[in-house]
Amino acid sequence: MRYAETGYNLEIDLSTGNIERVETDPRWTELYLGGLGTNAKIMWDRVPPETEPFSPDNLLIFSTGLLGGTPAVGANRTMITTISPQTQFMAYSMMGGFFAPEMKYAGYDKIIIRGKSPKLVYLWIKDDKVEIRDASHLAGKGAVETQELIKRELKEPRAHVAAIGLAGENRVFFASIEQGRSSASRQGLGAVMGDKGLKAIAVRGTTKDINVARPEEFIKLCDEVLEYTMWRQANPIPGQIPITAILGSPQEMLECDEKWHTENFVWGNARTRRKDFWSKEIEQKWTETQLNVRTRLISCYNCPLKCGALISVPGVARYMMKCFSKLTYTMAAYVDDLDFGFRIAQRATEYGIDGFSGPQVMAFAVELLEAGILTEKDFEGCPTDNEGRFYWLLDRIVRREGIGDVLADGTYWAAKKIGNGAEEFAHNNIRKQEQAPLKLGMLNPIYYLMYSTNEKGNITQIEGQFPQFAYPKLEQREAFVKDWFQVPDDRFKEYFLKWEPRGEFSMPFYPGIKECCEIVDWMERMHYIDDACGVCTGLSAFHLKPPYHIHNYPKIISAATGIDMDEEELTKISKRDRQLVRANNVRRGLRRADDTPPEDHWKKRFPEYEKQLLDAYFEFKGWNMDGVPTKESLQELDLAYVAEDFEQRGIYKDGED
């Protein structure tokens, strides 16, 4: 019997209409766990580096995590993988909600889609019955609206539907996949789905029971996670801003206090910091706006945290929101009224675009207009107020009309097309993708490494375990480390105790290079485990002192699956998965030069020190100075086949490795 997983993938070829249920190799679970890990393995085996994002040979994989659908709290994530049209690398964006557990109960660990449908279709998966159905009547429909229409026409209110909007249909490079209260937004997965002619996937699972290997032991561990989660919510960490003091993904719908984001993140095209923005008046007005439109705080499957919300803005259709997109449009458009943020996000959610890249692309266009690089002719018919311009741009981008067609490829590719100095304005990218709008003073070596090497394309998806800033007083630091049992080793407590906001033991030179490597590696490791297990980082790697950590994860995985597991073995698997993701991208051309944060991310930069940092981290990760995993490190992780491939392709330079 297979435990935790179903042991089957659903393979669908949209070109031929062929549908197969394929048994998976249990050995892969031992080597890669599942979720992102096995996605990376499938991409490695089946998507050669020549494959273009919009080729029928590109795969689009919807994957559950290893623990998805088990009683493990918050194990509900769907990991979606494909080749990104924007970065040209392997994209792995993910979403919470209810989709992955429903897939498991229908009997599938993954849905693997290849080929292209000649006409717009959607998939209907009900247990063993899988149909490719006509979706021509859904063309142009909103991503939220589509989910409702499909459930209605199938007469299946309990189905869960992942859908694209107009942006995905028109292959906008930052199109999202929307599902219930969640979305997989980064890196243009929705564009690939649209390119495949796939409007939506509806799934309903009724027949498959998800088994666990050692039930009594497993349920006790789940109980402990739930109990600790609620204790953490009731005991916010002193000295932290609201969203890092408590758990959640983060709790942007609950919290109205946005002093930290509005004053520390930058406005417009990732330009201006407004240090005195959060006045009493703004606080009152914004709080009122949020409470008025927030109908209910809601959760994902089997999770007590209410990170999402049903949003009812008068005059527009209801939608669900979570996280940071309430602010991204408002701040990028330079609008001081949060009501605008909730209104435009409704339209953007129906169109299905990424709430990070989308607003920044629009702000970029406005800047180009102001700089005279784009002209009034490009903006013919566009209103002149900040709000009106954003709506106008949004409508054009998702339809690829006029200047919108150029902008729909994101700032990097648009700037290349526009030329005439436009490239200077696409200034906030890593690997051709728009990043969180942050521009800070002093180089932060921990974040420097995360930004540089994080291939997920979203900084919040790699940070978390280590505090973002030093506490001024030793007593505060001592209090912090007292119940910090999540550390893999007590030396992490020492690093924090020694760390000061100013003086000898402060940034950028403390934590030192070795310490930074260890801290970043720990944070990344926990994210890789989450992404393989399908556990939400809001209960885990994104947070300080989370309920899931390196000490209980091996026990949880082992009790669920029956696979022997300890911290060492789990760490090894996470490294293997990490190398495999890197390897997929190296084979597609990723090198050290791609590991570069935006030039203006910090005002005070230390090029020589940054080089030392990156050198050290590469070595720590088992990569050569080009950022390529070494033959030796690959062999240690049973990835000799990757090293062989690198050799055959001449990726290792002469005399190296």
Add this chain to the structure above:
Amino acid sequence: MAKIKKKIKTIRIDIEKCNGCRACEMICSAFHANPKYSSNNPERSRIRMVRDPLKDIYLPVYAGEYAAAECMGRDIYILDGREYEECAFCRAACPSRDLFHEPDSGLPIKCDMCEDEPPLEQPLCVKWCVNDALIYEEREEEVEEEENVDDVEIGLRSLVDKHGMEKLVDTIARMSQKG
């Protein structure tokens, strides 16, 4: 018949507090798996959510008695401007809908308040509902003694209703001869 003291077990449902996570369904089906917690599948749960997020509808419903026949009419409730689907509040496992029937056998299921030996402090759906949409309450009442009908009998009764006593007896006799 003699009067006896009976423990009345109630679950108070505050739908305004429900966050829609369906942990109640998950843990119910896990508890009732055999062996306990060895598997889960919300379709086997004795509590189900009527859930329509965009309409702000979150209604946990417990499986009640098995009903041999469907009602002559259906009901639709509108509360606080929210229109609930047909028969949303009904707890019966009835022939008009799939709800509260085992997905494999079609046999009806019923909430047993997580009866266990030794007894649990509260049903597990309540324990896992940490947002307190479900609150467990107990009180004692004097009632006439009555015969307890166990799960097997409920299941058999529904089969009698469906296929007739004669056919059922024949089938069981045949099955027992086969061993």
